[in-house]
Amino acid sequence: xxxxxxxxEGLRLATLAGYRILDxxxxxxxxxxxxxxxxxxxxxxxxxxxxxxxRQWFKAKVGTDVSETTRLIAFCAHTIxxxxxxxxxxxxKDGRFVDNPLVTGELGVRFYAGVPLIASExxxxxxxxxxxxxxxxxxxxxxxxxxxxxRRVVDQMELRKQIQRQKMLEAERSSAFLIxxxxxxxxxxxxxxxxxxxxWTRCLGWSTEELTGKRWLDFVLPEDQEATLQIFARLxxxxxxxxxxxxxxxxxxxxxxxxxxxxxxxxxRQFFSVARDVSEHKREEIALxxxxxAWRLFSRCNEALIHAVxxxxxxxxxxxxxxxxxxxxxxWVGYAMDDKGKTTVPQAHAGLDSAxxxxxxxxxxxxxxxxxxxxxxxxGEPVIIPDLExxxxxxxxxxxxxxxxxxxxxxxxxxxxxxxxxxxxLYQHDTLPLPEDELRLLRELADNLxxxxxxxxxxxxxRKTHDAVLAMSCGVYNSFSxxxxxxxxxxVVETLGAHAGCIAKFNYGQAKATTICALIGGxxxxxxxxxxxxxxxxxxxKDDICYVPEDVAIHYPRDIMLVEGNYQAYAxxxxxxxxxxxxxxxxxxxxQPISQRAFISSTLRLFAARASDELERIKYExxxxxxxxxxxxxxxxxxxxxxxxxxxTPIMMSIDLLRMYVDDPDGINILDMVGASASRGADxxxxxxxxxxxxxxxxxxxxxxxxxxxxxxxLQDTFPKNIRIESELQSDIWQIKADATxxxxxxxxxxxxxxxxxx
Numbered sequence: 001x002x003x004x005x006x007x008x009e010g011l012r013l014a015t016l017a018g019y020r021i022l023d024x025x026x027x028x029x030x031x032x033x034x035x036x037x038x039x040x041x042x043x044x045x046x047x048x049x050x051x052x053x054x055r056q057w058f059k060a061k062v063g064t065d066v067s068e069t070t071r072l073i074a075f076c077a078h079t080i081x082x083x084x085x086x087x088x089x090x091x092x093k094d095g096r097f098v099d100n101p102l103v104t105g106e107l108g109v110r111f112y113a114g115v116p117l118i119a120s121e122x123x124x125x126x127x128x129x130x131x132x133x134x135x136x137x138x139x140x141x142x143x144x145x146x147x148x149x150x151r152r153v154v155d156q157m158e159l160r161k162q163i164q165r166q167k168m169l170e171a172e173r174s175s176a177f178l179i180x181x182x183x184x185x186x187x188x189x190x191x192x193x194x195x196x197x198x199x200w201t202r203c204l205g206w207s208t209e210e211l212t213g214k215r216w217l218d219f220v221l222p223e224d225q226e227a228t229l230q231i232f233a234r235l236x237x238x239x240x241x242x243x244x245x246x247x248x249x250x251x252x253x254x255x256x257x258x259x260x261x262x263x264x265x266x267x268x269r270q271f272f273s274v275a276r277d278v279s280e281h282k283r284e285e286i287a288l289x290x291x292x293x294a295w296r297l298f299s300r301c302n303e304a305l306i307h308a309v310x311x312x313x314x315x316x317x318x319x320x321x322x323x324x325x326x327x328x329x330x331x332w333v334g335y336a337m338d339d340k341g342k343t344t345v346p347q348a349h350a351g352l353d354s355a356x357x358x359x360x361x362x363x364x365x366x367x368x369x370x371x372x373x374x375x376x377x378x379x380g381e382p383v384i385i386p387d388l389e390x391x392x393x394x395x396x397x398x399x400x401x402x403x404x405x406x407x408x409x410x411x412x413x414x415x416x417x418x419x420x421x422x423x424x425x426l427y428q429h430d431t432l433p434l435p436e437d438e439l440r441l442l443r444e445l446a447d448n449l450x451x452x453x454x455x456x457x458x459x460x461x462x463r464k465t466h467d468a469v470l471a472m473s474c475g476v477y478n479s480f481s482x483x484x485x486x487x488x489x490x491x492v493v494e495t496l497g498a499h500a501g502c503i504a505k506f507n508y509g510q511a512k513a514t515t516i517c518a519l520i521g522g523x524x525x526x527x528x529x530x531x532x533x534x535x536x537x538x539x540x541x542k543d544d545i546c547y548v549p550e551d552v553a554i555h556y557p558r559d560i561m562l563v564e565g566n567y568q569a570y571a572x573x574x575x576x577x578x579x580x581x582x583x584x585x586x587x588x589x590x591x592q593p594i595s596q597r598a599f600i601s602s603t604l605r606l607f608a609a610r611a612s613d614e615l616e617r618i619k620y621e622x623x624x625x626x627x628x629x630x631x632x633x634x635x636x637x638x639x640x641x642x643x644x645x646x647x648x649t650p651i652m653m654s655i656d657l658l659r660m661y662v663d664d665p666d667g668i669n670i671l672d673m674v675g676a677s678a679s680r681g682a683d684x685x686x687x688x689x690x691x692x693x694x695x696x697x698x699x700x701x702x703x704x705x706x707x708x709x710x711x712x713x714x715l716q717d718t719f720p721k722n723i724r725i726e727s728e729l730q731s732d733i734w735q736i737k738a739d740a741t742x743x744x745x746x747x748x749x750x751x752x753x754x755x756x757x758x759x
Contacts, residue, residue, distance in 0.1 A: 001096040003077035012080075012123045013053055019125070019161050022050060022057055029156045030060035033128070033149050038062045040145045041113065041138060043130040048153055049076040049114075050126035063131075064107070073101050079114035079127040085143060086127075088112040090135035108133045113143075115150035120158060128153050183258065183275035186265075191215045191232055194270065203258075203277050205251030221247040221255055235262055235271060245278065257282040287435045294438040297326040301445050305452040311460070314452050315348035318445075322426060323351040329406055330427040333449075334362065336377045336420065339550055339593055344373045344423065351427070373423050376411040380420045382443060383411040384434060410434060412446035416454050424449060461599040485517035485611070486524060492607040493519055496600055498588035500565065503575075503611050504530075505584040506541075513537065513585065520565070534558035536570045540585045545601050546572045550593035562589070569594040571601070573608035586611055644681070652678045673717060676710060699737045705729050707744050715751055723755065 006012055016022070030048050038046035045063035049056045056074040058067055071077045078096065079086040091097040091110050102109045114129035128150045138146070177184055177197050184197040196211050204219070211219075220228050224246040231244050240263040247255045262273035300321045308314035315333040322331035332349035336342070344362035362373050375383050386408045406427040414422035424446045434442070485503050493501040500520040504513035507529070515527040532538040536556055539546040548555060548570040553562040562570070571594065572587030586608045594600060655675045662668055708729060715725050736743070 002072060003074065004081050006081055006124070008123060012125070015119055015121055015123045016050065016052060016125050019119075019157055020164060021059060021157060021160065022052060024059070026060060027160075030153065033152055033156070034060040034062050037128060037130055037146060037149050040149075041130040041142045043111070043132045045109075045131040046129070047076075047131070048117075048126070048128050049074070050117075051077055051080050056126065066107075069102070075100075075102070075109075075112045075131075076114055076127040076129055079116050079129065080124040082116055084116070085147065086112070086114045086116075087138065087143075089137055092135075110134055111136045113138055113146060115146050117150055117154050117157070119154060125154075125157070183277070185273050185275070187216065187271045187273065189236060189269055189271070191217060191271075203250075203256060204248055210251075219248045221249060223247070231260075235264065238264060238266075240264070245282075287438075290438055291435060293326060294441045297321060298441045298445055300325050302448060305448055308452060308456065311453055311456045312348070314449070314456060316350075318424075318449055319348045319350035326426070328426045329429040330425075332425050333414070333422060334373060334425065335422040337593075338595060344371075344377070347422075372409060372411050373425065376413050376423045377420050380413050380415060380418070382413065382439070382446075383409075384439065385409050386428075386434070410439070410442060412442060414446060414450040414453065416450060422450070422453075457596075461596065486519075488607060488611060489517050489519045492586070492603070493588065496571070496588060496603055497590070498571075499567070499591045500589040501587070503584065503586050504537075505575075506582060511538070511541070516584070530561075535562075537572055537585060537587055540572050540574045540587075541582070544574050545604065546570065546587075547597055547601060549595060549597065552589075565589060566591065568592050571604055573601075573604040575608055575611055584611070652682070673713065677714065699739055701735050701737050702740055702743075703733075704736050704743070705733060707740060708747065711744060711747055711751070714748075719755060723758070 034046045034048055038044070043063075046061070047058045047064070048060040049058055051071060051074065053071075055068050055071050056076050061067075075086070075088065075097065088094050088097060089111060091100065091103040091112065097103050097109075097112075100109075109131050111132035111134060112129060114127040116124045117126045117128060119125055128146065130146065180197055181199055183199045183203055185193050185200070186195040187193045192215050193212055196208055198208070200211055201207055206219070216232070217225055217228060228244075228246050231241055235241050240261075242261050244260040244262075245257060246260070248258050249255050256277055257279045258275040259278045260273060260275050262271055264270075265272055301318050304314060304317035304321060308317060319331040319333060322328050328351065330349065330351035332346050334344040334346045336344055346362075362371055372383060372385070388407060388409060407430055408428040410426040410428075412424040412426070413420045414424060426442070489501045489503060492498070500518075502515050502518045504515045506513050511532045512529055513532060514529045518525045518527060532541065534556060536546050536548050536552060536559070550568055552570040553559070553565075553567055556562055561567075567589040569590035569592065570587065571590075572585055574582050575584040575586060577583050586604065588604070652675065655671055655678065658671055659668070662671060708727065712725060712727055719725065
């Protein structure tokens, strides 16, 4: 059976190794104890067994020449897991050992009794054991003796360990000055080093000859010399110095942190000093301090992110916190502009006088030498340079960094999804590299800052949109006609920060438009017609939105308004009627470049839709007023028609009476003509009355020739004789579907108009 492993195995093995006893020669003290155990217990075999990681090794043994066995078959490997004696009366009857090679092999072990060797720490190092080739038992006296002998073995191990330690201490004391890892020195009362140990050379690189005869102060960093002189003054006064830290210059130009203890050797009139290199500890301490500082910085910036109301408030607060809490020399936020020069414009900074930052001229274009901010913006990844002097020999504003003592820099991208819209730049006054956890926090800080900026921009756009809608609700919707357009243009110009704004209607059939309302520099100007050719408005003939963020006057030099007004940007939207037909446009002009395309476009669409609604409302209002006028005319015409009908009725009755008294042909023709005219007049009166009542005129199929012939007779009798009337009527002319009276009146109007147009 495989022996178990103690739960404290690692610590047990380390303690065993500390005794330095494994594989050592036999020692009489251990041999005597082993012999005594065999004699008392009456067994042929006895051992002092020490169990290490893979074997049991016998420090002393009686009755066998074997010096060690594998741990897997060792009885003592089971004993070290016992709190007390392990007793195996007959190994062949014990399932743990029945197939053990020590039992079944040449040694033929049948009996085993072992007492664990428990060190002062409570850990088991091995066992003292007795073995026999025959089954047997131990009496109580033998068991007690074996336990006592086990304690004596441990005592011998402890004694041996103490003797070894004492010898080592004596050896160390004898050569401590030479072999000490600490920097030991003896110096005179002026601080000149009289004697130094080799640890000085190992630590600082200076030889013994280069150090002796020199003062401590000659090797102390200038920044630490004042504090060192104060400590030396206390030391000269007789006060022992138990702990003091300063930085010593190494031969290779670097420095090491040393912690000091020193006291005066009064009789020798010298100082004895012990220094220890604590550089790694100081670096860890500094790293921990910086890590804690980074967490405070991260927490404070997140608080600023939560409480910031405006984008400017946020970037100002973050830069200030980075300098105050993060102890950076300079922090600034810059935005990558989409202008022609691809400039990076600082938005906020902290750490230097506010007048200094304009000294920096930055671009994120592919220019040489490549600017640090350009590398961050183009790659979208952080750029870390612990030592600017070594890392970028050709950076464009090296003099600025040197002037203000900026040694290292961290550049972090500000991103919205995959687009880098700015940078967060952090400058240090030292060249210490940033720990990975601090860099990770700074990257998260930059991501959070970018999220906050984007979120505040969205909130600001939402607020502006809300204000714009509110302005239209409160002012524009209660306005009429020209006042409506004035308020609408004022609102959109104010909302989007434009200098000028116009609403215009397209001139159908021409590439021109006529303004309905024009606002320039806060003043309304008289409406005007202008050509769309060569202007950004021309794009609105086919596109819904036209957006020119910068240099609009350069792109459209033929547009006089843009050139003379020195405008930089343009944004316009097309107006539609309910049928989806383009009817006009709304456009804005800006004195500065613009960047918020989505917000400007959506706001323009909002105002353009409202302007389109008003145009449609005015059209329907005109149609309504026209209908009202027609209704009034119909009512008036109905009254007049009724009166005319009263006049025509006696005329038509008189014609019928006159036919009884007129016999000559001319008179009859006259009566026929008068009767026909009176009948047409009566028909016209009936149509007027139908119009007044809103009745629908009923058309019917008829021949046009009789109407024309009847009209010719009237014209020949009523037109001046110097006007010749000719007609050409085909015999197979088609029928028409119309009202006879209306057709007669239309043809008569044509002829009368032709007569009136003659000279």
